[in-house]
Amino acid sequence: MRKKYNESDIRNDYRRLTKLLIERGMTISTMESATSGQIASLITDTEGSSAVLKGAFVTYCNEAKIMQGVPAEILDKYTVYSKETAEAMAKACAKVYEANIGIGVTGTMGNVDPANPEASVPGQVYFAITLNGEAKSYYIELQPQPTRLAYKLAVAKEIYDSLMERLED
Template identity: 80%
Template sequence: MTKKYDEKEIRADYRRLTKLLIEKKLTITTMESATSGQIASLITDTEGSSAVLKGAFVTYCNEAKIMQGVPAEVIDKYTVYSTQTAEAMAKACTKAYRADIGIGVTGTMGNVDPANPEASIPGQVYFAVEMDGKVRSYYVELKPQPTRRAYKLAVAKEIYDAVMEQMEESQHETAGE
């Protein structure tokens, strides 16, 4: 069964996330490649988001990732499309903005990347979330989507689910201390 991604639901999810971040006084940042700023845009669609989004990077090419703190060696060794690169992206943006939560996302949407053809497989997306000093990485394979925007929203939903899961776990760990 193909997973369905509903834009209205995804936008409502991000409103909930942004309001939760505001309530908990947590800050967030992103370094986005495949989603090219979609995650930051969804966060800022909610009033008051300036209290939580410290800034974001859209690093669409390898050079931009390196300029913002991703080690070139990571990209050279594992390719730009890897959990290691997503983790390095999450760490770099968290550090740059001194945020509580950092998200790094890289992958291939609907077509092969001409700059990285051997590592580029459409629908394969890697992302990582840094929270409480821990980085957790994820890999998803998306079924073909009708548009690039649909791919971005699908990735946004996967990231939302991961962030909420980690926030819940973090809250339980804090409560258990």
């Protein structure tokens, strides 16, 4: 059965998340590759988000990831498309911005990545969430989506669900 992602629902989810973080006095940062800033954008769609979003990186190429604190050895050993890379991304952005929550996301959306053809499989996405220094990694396989925005929103929903589960613990 194909999972459905509704843009309006996802935007409402992020509105709830941002308000929850404001209420709890928590901060968040992101290092995004596959979603190219979509998570940070969804967070900042809510008024008052400047109290929670400390900053965000869009690190579309490996060099950018390394410049922002992802160890080159991780990319060399595990490839850019791995849980290990997503976790290093989450840790690096949380550290740089001294945020309670760091989100790292990498993966392949609709097409094979010409810069990493042997490692990229369309629909495979890796993300990680650090919460107060404790990192957890995730892997998802997305069904083909009609647009790049639809892929980004689908990943955003999966990240939202995983983050909320951890915040409710």
